[in-house]
Amino acid sequence: MKNTACPPKGSEPLMSTSRHRWQGLIYLMPALLVITMAVGYPIVHLFEMAFGQTNSFGIITGNAGFKNFSGLFASGLMRVMLNTVIWTAGILVPTIIISLALAYAVSLPLKGQSFFRTIIIIPWAIPLTIVAILGDMAFNSTYGQVNTLLLQLHLISHPIGWLATARTSFPVMMILAIWVSIPFTTLTLLSGIQAVPGEILEASAIDGAKGFYRFRKIILPQITNALQLVVLINLAYIFNSFPIIWIMTQGGPASTSSTITIFVYQLAFTLGQFGQAGAAALLAFIILMGLGVAYVKVYRRTEGNLL
Amino acid sequence: MHRRLWALGAMATLLLSGCGSSTASSSSSNSKQITITFDAMEYSAASNKYFPAFVKEFEASHPNIHVHLRVINWSLGHQVLDTEIGGGHAPNVAIIGTRWLPSYVNSGLLVPLTSFMTPTFSKEFYPAALASIRYKNVQYSLPEAMSIRLMVYNKSLFSKAGISGPPKTWSQLATDAIKIHRITGQSGYGLVGSQVETSLDYWYTMWGFGGHIFRNGRGTLTSAPDLKALEYLDNLIKSGGTEPNVTASTRAGLETQFSSGKVGMMIDGPWLVKEALANHIPVGVASIPAQPGVSPLNPAITDSMVMFKGPNEKASWEFMKFMFTKPIRTTFDKTEGMLPTMKTVGAESYFEKSPVFRPYLKALSGPTRHEPVVPHFDAISLAVTNAVEAAYSHVTSPQQALSQANAKVTAALK
């Protein structure tokens, strides 16, 4: 998508001599140091665990080659992976769609705009574990407020056992996860929409573009950078999300609602199999990395990208 | 590996030099000051009050020992403790779930307490309390918190259904439970079928049928009593003898239902009686049922206080000894609704008179049983939980579910 109405970009790098290219790394150092301290060694250790023999506290005692990986399939990895795919896609796609709608809505000059913007922040302001605990209470099959409300409104005649089977518990937990993912996604997309140059919008109005057509044809192509960022960040968070499932079902009944993070956590801390846990975590990372790279490749062609 | 760690550590030090981090304890000028760390578990919010108070009291009487206390949430305790141990920072003294004891012992982390415990000290405990946490015939731990699980029943639902007293056998329980549901519309027997305690509620029935989890290092879940017990529970669910949606019922959730008068009976500890009475539900307490020919043994669950190997073992023992004195135990047991593990505490008139504690205290002097203390019990429990949940949700037949779990149990025992 070419657009000529954009303000001039500074994308042409200023310093290009090779000395300067190396000198620039100085500015990266502080951030690199903090990130290395936080995750540098843990990532190395993850590799060591994945290919090593470990005791029940995650201390490496020997070499295991690929044994940890082959052991995973016997432990039920495939079903967990399938669940994780459903979980990730089923949260990511609705989150993006709903957030796009909300972001566009609060970008318009509406009455109560700042009220709505504050409302949108709420799910993010409540600590995630509290959201999970709240969900556990609200969807309880007997005293849960959701059943109480539905009964009072005569929408159901018997209380529903929301968390009794994965058929209902999985969608319920996904709805909660969508709810908590919306604020960050909406805010980031909103900032993208706010930055769409006015001239483009004006011109489109003259052309008679309206409603959904205007949104899809004029606004959407202008916010690809923001969209790319929220897709990548959400992809990682949703794939790795832990508290909601752990608190509400612990992956049950009979690990039918388990995802890869629950699987890894149980391997490590319930079964003491840190080697297998490391292998599963590494596998999950590789899959996520693959998805991320594929996604970025698809969007490479759009202009103005950082990558 | 450690060289790399050292490098990172050095970076950290560089980054932080001059930043005035508050790492070090505020040890005074007294050079003989000893610091020990104590990982306590959070039984309730009150734990954050009385544990610091205990520590303060100890420090007042032992001015040369400083206790670094942390109170860890129970549900996350195992993870936090394992992470600390893996990071080379095991505490000196800790409260642990007795299920974790064998793996700590087998990794050579714990100090046997036998050399510290004098006969007079040992005699202060109820023998059953000490026995329930012994591993390989060695006392590695002291009984921190003990609870016996009994049948708690709602007297008003029982009388409404025309049932005279609590069931003595599981067959009777099924008849009563279905009757309660038919006549009162409430649930008969409260059965936990979700999350970690699912296996525990299965043990209750399985033991009552005369079954075992394993014998001689092999799983026995495919034996007749084990299978019959699961089939029994499965039938009970199908015939409406339990609450609906068993696979959504965690213990905490069921307790709320019981305390609001919607469940006829469930097997639980004294805290349930306390909560039900607070909600004006008249309750009775009885031994848990057993099939004819099986002697009824009430299950006891005991948490352990252990000492990790390291410097300052003497000071650690001083602290442990202090934690097992009458005033400390009385405060702890009263606040948390735990059974006294020490005789002098049990003799307190408070426990004798309390409607909450009396039946449980009585059961303490009767025959009890406890979960076996073996390595990887968490793995065994998880395998059984998954199997039982699969059967409850009719994904697999009880037989198939148990035979799958049995293989895992045998593997975990190796």
Next chain:
Amino acid sequence: MIAAKVGDGASRISRIPRHTLSGDRVFSYIVLSVFTVLTLFPIFIMIAVSLMPSRHLSSDLYHLWPTNIDLRNYLLMWSQLPVAHLLLNSVIIAGGSTILALLTGIPAAFALSRMNIVGRKIWLFGFLATQLFSPSIIIVSAYHVMAIAHLTDTYWGLIILDAGFYSLPFVLWSIAGFMRHIPRELEETVDVDGGSTWTKIWRVFVPIAIPSIVVAGVYAFIQSWNDFAFALTLATSQSTMPLPIGIYSFMGAYQIQWNYLMGASLVATLPVLILFLIVQKRLVSGMLAGSIK
């Protein structure tokens, strides 16, 4: 003046002629109302449960609103848990990690967006890749590092972990995305003046990039505020424990004090909402200037 220049092409959405917006506005009101109701219901539940008296909590839970309100819960809760102190811990940790992430992230974002540094794209992707690991497995080894650096049970340990793992990658990306769109002639004026690159970053780029810095800062603050995995393991005493971990105390080994739990949760939610209300104006005007398109 500079900011005005950047925000030049932008009265943005308001430049859409109003009459073409009526359909969009009806749609917007519907979407926003549905979301508002769905969001206020959980808040309503939290408020209702927080007011239920402890004595017959089990029976009260079956009602949407307590049969009789017990306001004392909000006082009793404080006596069971040092809420104020835990709140202060949360503010220090979240605030500290936000400042750390911004101080280190801004120069890096500058380098990644305005300089053709070695391996620019690899760095960008690499930073994002660190986000792909699950915190619950990372913590096992992160604890080793923090233990060796003597940073367990300190604010610093959590500040570094939260900044490094939760927020820096996003901070980098969003600020870099903004800086990339800042016109080049601004930079050249400084080059002529002979200012150093550092001066350029803090004197020229930061004031312009404020909008994106505010967005990134809010993000960093909330991520750290909501952290559970790290704080749980590293904050080993109430002296450093943040509020969300402290609240967990009301989930006891055998019983859950729903009323205190919900009351304390509301208290933990308020500071973030207040923060958001304070920065909202900045955020909005900032976004108008075109943060990350």
